[in-house]
Amino acid sequence: MAFPKRCAQCGSxxxxxxxxxxxxxxxxxxSCNxxxxxxxxxxxxxxDDEGEGDHQVESLLRSLSGKK
Incomplete structure (x- = not known):
């Protein structure tokens, strides 16, 4: 199962x-909990993504910390 890029409920x-x-x-x-x-x-x-997941994780963590 792939980790979603958007919430299935609200699209956030x-x-x-x-x-x-x-x-x-x-x-x-x-947004909707x-x-x-x-x-x-x-x-x-x-x-599984051969490094692509690393980039996604880093992006998600940066977005949470408010850094770009």
Missing amino acids: EDFRFPGNTDEDETIYCN AVVGDKKELAKEEV
């Missing part, structure tokens, strides 16, 4: 990531 790209490092922690949509996946799914995509 703004996700809330848990602060701890547990792989099974749930990731939520900031729907569950969009978990860290384990995101980590699996990172490995």
